[in-house]
Amino acid sequence: MLVLYIKYREENNVNHKTVFGSIIQLTACTAQDIVQTITQFYTNHELDMQKMVMLTSDGASVMLGKHNGVGALLKRQIPHLTEQHCVAHREDLGIDESWKDIPLMCDVETLLRTVYSTFSRSTVKRGKLEDLAKILDEDTLSFRPLNEVRWLSRYQAVNAVLRNYTVLEEYCKRESSDNRDPVANYCYKKLTDSKFKVTLTALGDVLGELSHLCLSFQRRNLTVMEGHCFARAKLEKMRSQYLTKEKDVKWSDRVKEVMRASSADTKNTGEITRFIRKLCDHLDARFPEDELKEWSAFDIEALSSDISFEYGAADIATLAKKYEAILHHPHSVEVINSEYTEFKYIMRQKLKHGSISTFSDLVAATLKCEELKHISQLVDICATFQASSADCERGFSLMNRIKTASRNRLEVGHLDQLMHIKSKLQADEAINLDNMYNHWKLEKDRRKN
Secondary structure (H helix, E strand, O other), X not given: OEEEEEEEEOOOOXXXXXXXXXEEOOOOOOHHHHHHHXXXXXXXXXXXXXXXXXXXXXXXXXXXXXXXXXXXXXXHHXXXXXXXXXXXXXXXXXXXXXXXXXXXXXXXXXXXXXXXXXXXXXXXXXXXXXXXXXXXOOOOOOOOOOOOOOOOHHHHHHHHHHHOHHHHHHXXXXXXXXXXXXHHHHHHHHHOOHHHHHHHHHHHHHHHHHHHHHHHHOOXXXXXXXXXXXXXXXXXXXXXXXXXXXXXXXXXXXHHHHHHOXXXXXXXXXXXXXXXXXXXXXXXXXXXXXXXXXXXXXXXXXXXXXXXXXXXXXXXXXXXXXXXXXXXXXXXXXXXXXXXHHHHHHHHHHHHHOXXXXXXXXXXXXXXXXXXXXXXXXXXXXXXXXXXXXXXXXHHHHHHHHOOHXXXXXXXXXXXXXXXXXXXXXXXXXXXXXXXXXXHHHHOOOOOO
């Protein structure tokens, strides 16, 4: 299945929105077939493919392969098209690559998988754990699996173990001594290892930070500039907090508490620090500072500081040339170059007075200003960029909620219509039931009662 979402702006509206486009059955999962399907979708809906400015997807080679991926094939038809690797997928890949490089993280993963499989497969063991929790007057949280296709699975799995730590440790102790359970014995040895506990607690904090970043990446209508800003900010924060001299590391209170309860030789945090350093290096490579160099002319931070008269002129000239084919006016390239100077000083004053504070505010203010009607075309293009494919992931979840096991014969056309209805209802849009009924009645000959 190919799930399409489209981000656009209506002609008389200053707000961009992302809407469900269609769900299409693919005859083959090749780049050529996907491109043909997208082209057919645009043709059927009388949309101009040259107005497409960005393709956002996960990092699968069939989508973003350098030579024969969907993005590469579309760029041969649409020279100004920009490919975007979903920021949430990039973050997850960075965590995954860093995780594999540290032996201690592999030990943590083994424990997490062992604990989950132990209690997910046995209601008896789960019942014993819950009974023990009542005796110890502790709350329990369901253990979570490590899932390769779930962005938050590592954080949720680690957090569940930390929340259940006291109960889990006591359970494993009893099962190991009373029943000589080898799995419980393994878990008990790990859980009572002070160094392992310090690492797991610190890891919970780091993954918690990254889970907040991931949730930011899943916001609807997240622009590329906003996504890049969130990523760089989190990266700088983590380096400032953890990658300093050992005595200056800002561990959380719960990590400090575990350290105080540990012996001196178990306070070595070298491996978790190495994990954080590798993680920051991977994120730095996946979110390079110069990724949005051409679009820095519209950067809120830069416009609010002291800028020179020449600031951004070269970038604007490059962008105007790149998108010349889809700009509304034949001589707008030269006009945009001169109009940008007015734009940056107008926006700087608005930022000073507080009338705008975010990139979305800047977009709305530019689109409303008649004096900036030419430069607003480039601002409009930038605002149309989508940083994340989270909407498509939500689309797959919606599809699975509609096409359940009891409705497995639901055909693609009917499923597509139901997804349009559900998507509109989720967006609080009005549904005309009379039109829906008339369409259904006239779609084919139906028996009359």
